[in-house]
Amino acid sequence: MKDHRLINGKEVQQRLLTGLRAEVDALAATCPVGRLVSISIGPSPEVAVYVRGQARGAVAAGIPFDEQVWPADISQEEAKRRIVALNDSRDVAGIILQRPVPAHIHVRSLQSAIHPLKDVEGMNPASIGNIVYNDVALAPCTAAAAVELLRSTGLELKGLEVVMIGHSEIVGKPVAFLLMAEGATVTVCHHMTRNLAMHSRRADAVVVAVGKAHLIGADMIKPGAAVIDIGINQVTDADGKTRITGDVDTEAVKEVAGWITPVPGGVGPVTVAILMRNALAAHRRQMAAGWLDH
Numbered sequence: 001m002k003d004h005r006l007i008n009g010k011e012v013q014q015r016l017l018t019g020l021r022a023e024v025d026a027l028a029a030t031c032p033v034g035r036l037v038s039i040s041i042g043p044s045p046e047v048a049v050y051v052r053g054q055a056r057g058a059v060a061a062g063i064p065f066d067e068q069v070w071p072a073d074i075s076q077e078e079a080k081r082r083i084v085a086l087n088d089s090r091d092v093a094g095i096i097l098q099r100p101v102p103a104h105i106h107v108r109s110l111q112s113a114i115h116p117l118k119d120v121e122g123m124n125p126a127s128i129g130n131i132v133y134n135d136v137a138l139a140p141c142t143a144a145a146a147v148e149l150l151r152s153t154g155l156e157l158k159g160l161e162v163v164m165i166g167h168s169e170i171v172g173k174p175v176a177f178l179l180m181a182e183g184a185t186v187t188v189c190h191h192m193t194r195n196l197a198m199h200s201r202r203a204d205a206v207v208v209a210v211g212k213a214h215l216i217g218a219d220m221i222k223p224g225a226a227v228i229d230i231g232i233n234q235v236t237d238a239d240g241k242t243r244i245t246g247d248v249d250t251e252a253v254k255e256v257a258g259w260i261t262p263v264p265g266g267v268g269p270v271t272v273a274i275l276m277r278n279a280l281a282a283h284r285r286q287m288a289a290g291w292l293d294h
């Protein structure tokens with residue numbers, strides 16, 4: 001039997017991608033969407049899983065996907081030069097720089113080199129700044145995915161008491177800003193928070209992005225609350241097999257929560273769909289700015 005407490009991220013992904021496909025197809029005759037360029041620097045297994053998902057999502061959305069893997073020993077200057085060339089290419093709709101990058105690369109400097117109109121991850125400081133002004137069309141993908149999943153519960157976001165656990169630049173902070181823009185009351189917790197459970201137990205919705213398996217147990221969640229689990233952790237079972245799990249003890253929390261996103265099959269697939277939505281939004285902004293003939 002289907003468990004209605006478990007939110008199906010794949011279904012949300014498909015719904016988003018189907019809608020995008022219609023919009024992308026409608027543009028094909030007048031001003032077709034350019035390619036989405038994925039940049040990985042050196043090989044990385046974490047990134048490979050994500051990029052595979054992106055390539056599949058791009059096919060479903062009808063957006064050309066250009067997967068580039070730059071040498072692990074590329075210099076900062078050469079990487080920046082290549083990004084600037086992509087900024088200037090008319091047939092590039094968007095650029096995503098996959099993290100992590102090798103230690104000698106200054107990731108923030110490279111993110112700043114991506115033009116804000118092509119910044120599909122919303123990680124350029126100018127893009128992050130837009131979010132503070134409630135201009136949320138190009139928000140960091142994972143943060144936007146968490147909000148989309150919360151929306152899919154049907155809960156009224158206005159006035160919702162949300163606890164965000166984790167305050168990184170790529171996830172926790174943007175989630176807090178996006179939810180504030182929706183009218184939620186947001187508490188942000190992190191590793192210096194004195195009593196995490198005291199905060200999380202009060203919340204109508206808990207969003208978790210920490211990177212610690214089983215951080216959130218059933219005693220930390222108010223009955224009926226929504227739980228959005230962003231964490232990705234590799235764990236080894238008793239039989240020696242490795243698998244991916246989130247930050248939430250899903251089996252236990254599902255007994256008290258009203259809704260919960262599983263890992264895998266929750267936030268991850270929706271993140272991919274949001275990246276495609278951002279690519280289309282970037283394309284439309286370039287059209288509006290007069291960068292493309294149409």
Ligand SMILES: NC(=O)C1=CN([C@@H]2O[C@H](COP(=O)(O)OP(=O)(O)OC[C@H]3O[C@@H](n4cnc5c(N)ncnc54)[C@H](OP(=O)(O)O)[C@@H]3O)[C@@H](O)[C@H]2O)C=CC1
Nearest residue numbers: 142166167168171190191209210211230231232267268271
């Ligand atoms: N599904 C997806 O699309 C994505 C998933 N992820 C996953 O989400 C997780 C978080 O990623 P990211 O934000 O980049 O990670 P970071 O390591 O940058 O941030 C982790 C955050 O958790 C906080 N924290 C650490 N320990 C605790 C604790 N015991 N209690 C409360 N807060 C704590 C840290 O606070 P402080 O800084 O104060 O130490 C920090 O703000 C990871 O598992 C990552 O793999 C990330 C990106 C995309």
Ligand SMILES: Nc1nc(=O)c2c([nH]1)NC[C@@H]1CN(c3ccc(C(=O)N[C@@H](CCC(=O)O)C(=O)O)cc3)C=[N+]21
Nearest residue numbers: 046047050053097098099100142264265266268269271
């Ligand atoms: N600049 C940047 N932005 C990111 O957002 C970013 C990044 N770099 N580097 C790597 C991490 C990781 N990440 C994932 C997103 C989706 C899945 C995903 O779709 N996972 C599937 C599982 C896929 C499978 O196992 O084949 C799921 O959860 O169901 C996984 C991982 C984004 N990250």
